[in-house]
Amino acid sequence: MQKVGDCLNKLKTLKEVIENNGGIAKTSDFAANGINKYEVAAFCKEGVIERIRRGFYRLPQSNSITEERLIHELLPQGIICVESALFHYGYSDFSPRKWSIAVPRTASRAVKNIEEFPMKAYYIQKDFLTIGKTTDDFNGVLLPVYDRERTICDCFKYRTKLDNEVFNKAVHAYVADEKRNLVNLSKYAKKMKLYAKVMNIMEVLLNG
Secondary structure: OHHHHHHHHHHHHHHHHHHHOOOOEEHHHHHHOOOOHHHHHHHHHOOOOEEEEOOEEEOOOOOOOOHHHHHHHHOOOOEEOHHHHHHHOOOOOOOOOOEEEEEEHHHHHHHHHOOOOOEEEEEEOHHHHOOOEEEEEEOOEEEEEEOHHHHHHHHHHOHHHOOHHHHHHHHHHHHOOOOOOHHHHHHHHHHOOOHHHHHHHHHHHHHO
């Protein structure tokens, strides 16, 4: 009976750990609460919990877990960018079907591990990765995101990959945005070697 009692207590603890961590728990979270990796594997085999990817678990059919929470847990080094950032700032009416996420070039394995997740990865070189990086609220989850100025610079950097209408709306919306910071835009554009491209169009729009 002791073993059954222990099992029930572990099961209760297991569920509490997952719920207390926003619906997704790591092996280390379980270990900190007295549940070792072999017990986690056993619970997974029994269908009590589901493995999302190596070391990450959730309760079965846990549809309440948002995509934002998954990004936070599974790709903490990711930064919301380009199409997703444009939509976030209201510079685009187009709600992307996939999350645009900037990741370091060394993160290809991490991206492959969550290939079932709807995302479009932008592999960024180390020198440019943190330019304009900030955090903001996405559906109640704080996520890294590029600020307005970096997002506009990225529009120029990836212009051939963007629909013309999306690009034009973005730059016009930025010019009309009271929160714009032209000093930072100039600074980022210089660092990313986009200064001439960015400022030529911005000067026309700002002086038009």
